[in-house]
Amino acid sequence: MPSLLGLHRLKLAGLLLAANVALLLHLGAGDIKPLGDWVWLDILGEGGSALLCLVWLGLLLNSRPAGRVTNLLALGLGLVFFSWWVDCLDEFIAIPDVITWDHWMESVPMPIGLLLLTLGLYHWHLEQRAISAQMEKRERLFREHRLFDKLTPLGAxxxxxxxxxxxxxxxxxxxxxxxxxxxxxxxxxxxxxxxxxxxxxxxxxxxxxxxxxxxxxxxxxxxxxxxxxxxxxxxxxxxxxxxxxxxxxxxxxxxxxxxxxxxxxxxxxxxxxxxxxxxxxxxxxxxxxxxxxxxxxxxxxxxx
The missing domain is CATH 3.30.70.270 (Reverse transcriptase/Diguanylate cyclase domain)
Incomplete structure (x- = not known):
């Protein structure tokens, strides 16, 4: 039986493709910065954030089946990762000032991703409340069931x-x-x-x-x-x-x-x-x- 992560492989493949397209666009339009121009604090901050976002995405996809809530959360995390990824690429590749699409690639996905994450978390909250109510009902039924006689269909x-x-x-x-x-x-x-x-x-x-x-x-x-x-x-x-x-x-x-x-x-x-x-x-x-x-x-x- 395939794992949940395997069931979401199309989402991961799409995110990997988008990240590679962004990398190729940056390499084709700009030049790699000299090592002395690298700002390691920004690289660690932006690169580490992108890496953590990937970890969150992996944990999410490996623990949830496909559905609306999963799709909202995955797409939101994917856009947040993409924004941090493009931001991190700017630390290694210098893009000419006449090019503006890199700013759009860096800035636009972040608020959209956060909005989708918010919607996903809201529906996840509703989902968890429904599950909790069902579990509480089952727990109450189990507690009451223990008060019933084991031989007859009567209360003890x-x-x-x-x-x-x-x-x-x-x-x-x-x-x-x-x-x-x-x-x-x-x-x-x-x-x-x-x-x-x-x-x-x-x-x-x-x-x-x-x-x-x-x-x-x-x-x-x-x-x-x-x-x-x-x-x-x-x-x-x-x-x-x-x-x-x-x-x-x-x-x-x-x-x-x-x-x-x-x-x-x-x-x-x-x-x-x-x-x-x-x-x-x-x-x-x-x-x-x-x-x-x-x-x-x-x-x-x-x-x-």
């Missing part, structure tokens, strides 16, 4: 806490109720022991899909830990939350999940609990929800 516990804090703030600001529902699969360890962890993972992937189908569009479902899920219900009071919790438990009970190995139905049940937010923190609300779930599971523990 940290994502739940972050959204819960925002939900509590909005609830206070809008003076609207906010409720949480916790769903815990009963006897999930027995599923892992009987059917294997791979089948248990399939259950954990199937249940969230079912729960999402039975939640509203504004609700948020996250996986808190293991086989425990939490639904965040904005603008929802305790009565409606209790109704939704009961519907979710009933949906899990009727889920006809069949094992991959033998195809038998795995009977699922879930304990649910709901609480409505009060003037409290996200952690306090989650603790209260866990206590409510533990209370809801007591009859099941006694029957076992």
């Amino acid at each position: 516990a940290d994502y739940l806490r972050r959204q819960l804090e925002l939900g509590l703030q909005e609830s206070v600001r809008e003076q609207q109720p906010l409720s949480l529902v916790m769903i815990d699969l009963d006897g999930f360890d027995a599923i892992n022991q009987r059917y294997g962890h791979a089948e248990g993972d399939r259950v954990l992937q199937a249940v969230p899909q079912l729960l999402l189908l039975n939640l509203r569009q504004q609700d948020l479902l996250c996986r808190l830990a293991g086989d425990r899920f939490v639904a965040l219900l904005p603008n929802t009071g305790e009565t409606v939350a209790a109704q939704i919790a009961a519907e979710l438990a009933e949906a899990v009970r009727h889920l006809a999940h069949r094992s991959r190995q033998h195809g038998e139905r795995i009977q699922l049940r879930a304990s649910v609990a709901q609480v409505m937010a009060m003037q409290e923190s996200a952690e306090s609300l989650l603790q209260r929800l866990n206590l409510a779930l533990a209370k809801a599971k007591q009859p099941l523990a006694l029957s076992a």
